[in-house]
Amino acid sequence: MLKKTSKIVLSAALLVGFVGVAQAEMTREEYAVKFRRSSFTAMTWYYGAMSRMAKGEMPYDKALFARNAEYVAFLSKLPKDGFIPGSDGGDTKAKPEVWSKADKFKEANDRMESEAAKLAELAKGGNLDALKEQMGKLQKTCKGCHEDFKKKAD
Ligand code: HEC
Incomplete structure (x- = not known):
């Protein structure tokens, strides 16, 4: 019992140490930028395969689509946490x-x-036409926010 506890304490200490090292080279604000950009990248990665299926560039795979839609729904919740005060530079x-x-x-x-949550829900049904329509709605939210809140590529 004692052994188990000390093991847990040790791994927690290692984890804290590791995160500390990873962040040491950057300020918390710089890390926040990296975090939000990475979460957008991860979301877009999973969106990409769905997009290829919707365009017929890849065969429609109901299970893969549904899994990716779940991931996108989850990942869509992450970026907002990275826009911390002071991370505008x-x-x-x-x-x-x-x-x-x-x-x-x-x-x-x-x-x-x-x-994104609606897309994940619809994906369980497997109606590709309905999914395409919902992807259009999701994409509008990306585009709308980018127009208002993201600088154009330079
Ligand atoms: C609420 C606003 C908002 C929404 C909604 C949004 N984005 Fe973004 N997105 C941003 C902002 C702001 C940035 C710039 C982040 C930065 O550079 O710090 C960004 C950056 C990105 C990037 C660039 C990541 C990188 O490498 O720097 C990608 C890719 C991206 N978004 C994809 C998407 C997709 C796909 C969607 C829709 C599913 C989406 N975004 C929805 C605001 C949004």
């Missing part, structure tokens, strides 16, 4: 409006999360 394309129009930014996040 550095290696970012976020516009200052993310912070100055925080309510509007939150609404845009909510829209994405709710359309």
